Amino acid sequence: MPSNVEIKAHLREPDFVRKKAQELSGNNTSEVLHQEDTFFHCPNGRLKLREFKEDPTKLSQLVFYDRPDTTGPKLSKFSVTESHHPDQLKSTLSLALGVKGIVKKTRTLIMVGQTRVHIDEVDRLGSFMELEVMMQPDQTTADGTKIADDLMEELGIQPSDLISCAYMDLILQNVEGN
Template sequence: MPRNVEIKASVKDFEKFLSLAKELSGSEGTLLEQEDTFFNVPEGRLKLRFLKGRTSQLIFYQRPDSDGPKVSDFHCSDVSDQVKETLRLALGIKGSVAKKRWLFMVGQTRIHADVVDGLGSFMELEVMLRPEQTLEEGDKIAKDLMDKLQIDQSQLLSGAYMDMLLKKGLSA
């Protein structure tokens, strides 16, 4: 399974964050409109990601819910949008997350600048680890980018957007 080191944080000044991400990546980024539907599973997380104008993906991932850099093991499959009804019938829907995401690439790291319906502005870093790389190397890359993007430890978040929405009673 592919692995990455992830960081998620709240963003106080979204325009400033976008500007820093554009500068670091040397690009304007790619705007993605996404809706993630999460299904009830006994462990990990299973979501169907609908990307406006693109092929949908079924994504299973496991990662600890902790602040700061954490390893995530994941598997993605391209699927038809019609699989949603099959999964709903088999597993039940936990909830949905709608967001606008700007994607920037810096080396082997995906920088996401997210505006999440019902929650606000966030960022995620996903350092895609090569097979020979250690978690410590990924952690170092993530922390370096955090500094360059002016993300403070106090902004770090532990859970998924779905968890935050459920906590606020906004998705079911």
């Protein structure tokens, strides 16, 4: 199963982080994605159907992932299946597992070496950043953690900015807290 070393952080200055990540990428390019993730109840890990709203011809992705809910760099194992039929897939999974919730976000994707830097504007939550160090077969978790730690420092991410859970969990916490 493929894996990433990941971190997620609340952003105080998304424009600064976006600009710095573009500088570090060496080519100043980025891709803007409008994503809608439907999360399903799942006994192990997390299961979501990702739809790309900016391009209805783009394949949707059914994504299973498993990672600990801890702050700081963490290993995430995942599996992705693409689909031409997101509506039918969503209907079937909803009937079988039930919908946990929906996360809508505008994501700016910037590649810095082997790391996907996501600058996210998440509906109902605000500005966040995710780093996904795409692990190579010959790399250890320690190698990925070092890459993530170094990039966090270059982007000015403080340990106090780190969050441990998924956006879906934060949305559910906000709903339950209100």
